[in-house]
Amino acid sequence: MKRILATTALTASLVMPAFAQDAAAPEATATPEAGTEMAAGGFIQSADPQDVMASDFIGKRVYAMSEEMEYGDEGVAEADAAWEDIGEVSDVILARTGEVEGVIVDIGGFLGIGEKPVALTMDSLNLVADADAPGEYFVTVNSSREALDQAPAFEFTEPAPMEQAEATDGSVATPLEETPGEEVDMAEGEDVTADPMAADPNNTEEMTEMAEAGDNAADEAEAEVTEELAEGEAAVEEAGDEAAQEMAEAGDAVEEAGDEAAQEMAEAGDAVEEAGDEATQEMAEAGDAVEEAGDEAAQEMAEAPAESGSMEEFTRDGYSTVMVTELSSEDLTGLSVYDPNDNRVGEISEVLISSDGVVTDAVIDVGGFLGIGEKPVAISFSGISLQKQAEGDDLRAYVNTTEEQLKSFPEYEDG
Incomplete structure (x- = not known):
């Protein structure tokens, strides 16, 4: 709900x-x-x-x-x-x-x-x-x-935690307070101290033993550290000798690899020269193919239908021009399309948007009957004039192209 x-x-x-x-x-x-x-x-x-x-x-x-x-x-x-x-x-x-x-x-x-x-x-x-x-x-x-x-954007933040809820009697639950150093004998109901030294503050023998044990442990730790340092120095010296030997062997390998690389570069130079000759031949042949393709493209462009003319200065009595950015996709989808003589030539079935969110083209369904046999063609919005009735809600799209000319446009294929 x-x-x-x-x-x-x-x-x-x-x-x-x-x-x-x-x-x-x-x-x-x-x-x-x-x-x-x-x-x-x-x-x-x-x-x-x-x-x-x-x-x-x-x-x-x-x-x-x-x-x-x-x-x-x-x-x-x-x-x-x-x-x-x-x-x-x-x-x-x-x-x-x-x-x-x-x-x-x-x-x-x-x-x-x-x-x-x-x-x-x-x-x-x-x-x-x-x-x-x-x-x-x-x-x-x-x-x-x-x-x-220019107003600052609202920043969404995590909500603050709720205050600790009160009990029905108005009190707030808190942790139980403890008294440090004190225990309660549940059987006798008497307080017993948790500090063993409090029972015998003059227990000097136990304190002396604890001090001697601490000194012995410190001496043993110092001896172990000294021994480990000596072993570490010996290991470092041995590793240094091994590294020097490996570097000498690596130097010999680098020199040998340099000789092999020089030989390979010389051989590669010969191969590059040969490849250059072949590339020159291929480029010459490609030039001939490009020239031939250009002639074919020019012929196809001459035979291709003209794009819809600019509608930048188009106006209609009783209507005013509306920018495409002022409308939504719902406003544009299904919108009737007319030529400058108010003859209906089709309707917008889809709006195309670029990857950066800019409206670029409209897909217009042309011809057919009752939605059967229609042909979709794509036209840039620079060739479409959107007109809205000044004293009403009528919205129309105008193109500087007849229905027959639109039918001759290439069919739009989604994807």
Whole structure:
């Protein structure tokens, strides 16, 4: 059950209508929010219609407003033209007291690539009611896109350990305290000292024996170390003699290897000269092959269909140009494609993205009937103009190519 009712902390900061920011935030109390029915035992039986569910709040698009605006309780029917979509809510930061400390918004990027998490405080957000959908709302922030792009990225850290829990009587469990040097005789119930010297502080005989044993052990250890040092020096001297002998033998081997290497280099020189002659012959033959291939390529290029012309300056009445970076893959997939005369020539079936996350080409399905017999062709987005209706939601793609010309393009093969 992923649906979470945030009535104590999240609702206190986000509950609608919190659209007007003039009212001061109420102090946090243990009393449930207005409209929330609290059943016996601390359970919430039902919520106020204006309460905000965390599962709905996470994933909401966030719009930046360069200037502060007031919309009142009636809200707006759709996102204001002055707003800029800067990302979506990805998480909510809760204190262990239950209060909402902030909201994490994923800003920037394209198609989920290159996004930066930025944490915003609750008082920087506005919830503007959706006039067409009771209970729905738009999330806005009074800031510019540039300021949000330069904001520091939120760093996720491991949560701090919970404080030691108290017992039901309010006490905290602690280790048992011990008294050093003292034991309790469970049978007699008497205290017995753990220090043997305390029973006989004048036990000088035992102390003398312990001192003599320490001196003997030190003498034996010193004798062993001296003997080991002498043996180590002899081993080092022997190893030095063996190393000198090995170095002399290695010198003879190096001299012999040098003579063999000189012989091999002389033989290799002859082989290189012979290989050079062969390479010269092969390069001459390859030159002839390249020239022939160039002629064939020129012929194929002449016969190949022309690419779609540039649509950089294309405009359509009642529409405005939209950059591809402003749209998602869901917006582009299935989008109808038209020629400059508004004749439908196909539809976009796939968007191609480079390894560094840049949108490069669109795959357009051309021809066919009811999805049967269509031919996929790939066209660079530099040859596509995306037009969005100024007074509506209609979105179209235009190419400077007819349907017949598109059919003559090479068929796109995935992979």
